[in-house]
Amino acid sequence: MNFVIVLRKELLEQWRTFRFLIVAAVLVAFGLSSPLLAKFTPEILKTIPNMPPELASIIPAPTLADAVTQYVKNMSQFGILLALLMTMGMVAQEKERGTAALILTRPVSRGTFLLAKFTAQALTFAASLILAALGCWYYTLLLFEALPWGTFLALNGLMLLVFLVYIAVTLLCSTLARTQAATAGLSFAALILIGGIGSLPRISDYSPGRLFGWGAAMTLGSGEAAWPALWVSVGLIFAALLAAGLVFRKQEM
Amino acid sequence: MENIREYIPLLVPVIIIQLALMIAALADLIRRPRTKSAKWLWAVVIVLVNFIGPIVYFVAGREEEIEE
Numbered sequence: 001m002n003f004v005i006v007l008r009k010e011l012l013e014q015w016r017t018f019r020f021l022i023v024a025a026v027l028v029a030f031g032l033s034s035p036l037l038a039k040f041t042p043e044i045l046k047t048i049p050n051m052p053p054e055l056a057s058i059i060p061a062p063t064l065a066d067a068v069t070q071y072v073k074n075m076s077q078f079g080i081l082l083a084l085l086m087t088m089g090m091v092a093q094e095k096e097r098g099t100a101a102l103i104l105t106r107p108v109s110r111g112t113f114l115l116a117k118f119t120a121q122a123l124t125f126a127a128s129l130i131l132a133a134l135g136c137w138y139y140t141l142l143l144f145e146a147l148p149w150g151t152f153l154a155l156n157g158l159m160l161l162v163f164l165v166y167i168a169v170t171l172l173c174s175t176l177a178r179t180q181a182a183t184a185g186l187s188f189a190a191l192i193l194i195g196g197i198g199s200l201p202r203i204s205d206y207s208p209g210r211l212f213g214w215g216a217a218m219t220l221g222s223g224e225a226a227w228p229a230l231w232v233s234v235g236l237i238f239a240a241l242l243a244a245g246l247v248f249r250k251q252e253m
Numbered sequence: 254m255e256n257i258r259e260y261i262p263l264l265v266p267v268i269i270i271q272l273a274l275m276i277a278a279l280a281d282l283i284r285r286p287r288t289k290s291a292k293w294l295w296a297v298v299i300v301l302v303n304f305i306g307p308i309v310y311f312v313a314g315r316e317e318e319i320e321e
Contacts, residue, residue, distance in 0.1 A: 026308070029270045033267050
């Protein structure tokens, strides 16, 4: 059976299990509320009763930078969380229910099976992020001013790449583990490991998380490029998928 | 404050998304013959916990019926 047929089945599955709805809803909601939050926070602070006037006067007026920072912060937290939550069942659950064995009795290679899952998840996140970015761009235009669309697009591309790293790593965990619960534990451990290693001073330039900072700075027209982090991210995606493929090939169903 | 009131309509789409997620979760809950742990408990979680409630239900609460 070829890849396209398996991919179509996986995309249908994304819809039926509400994965697409969840990812789109959460990302779009944060895309819209990030510029709103950036705009409102100073106003809300000013309404605190008994605030000394000297303090109220030093609360800075919200800027475009606040909107972008808020967007990147929300997307990085919830995007990565969703990448883990939505991916961890993908292989493990099918093994638990026995549906994986069912599909693999048909002429589908195990590599195709995994790759179709990764591609379906990647498309889900890409489509959701496009919607979220459009929402954020429009609300930022209404509340602040127009964002430079070229660099904003690049920011979203970099964010998608980080999400793909976590999707690939969680897919590997889902392949290694027997159950969905074990996958959850394994992938949260991986998340902490990647985050922990990435926050070490010399290594941080190579960590996928660095791409968020690069993208935000680029949108605001400053900052240094972090190409090493980009190559490490691409490498991690390939390594995780390759490892998942090798493990899955040897696995008893 | 005047400033804020002017922007309240912008919150409407965010609230609609939240409601859509909640309704989809509730519709699935009603149609599903069995769930992991009590149905009424899931209904409470879905309605009361914004965003997170429906998501937790979709990830952890649904018991798949095996097809074929």
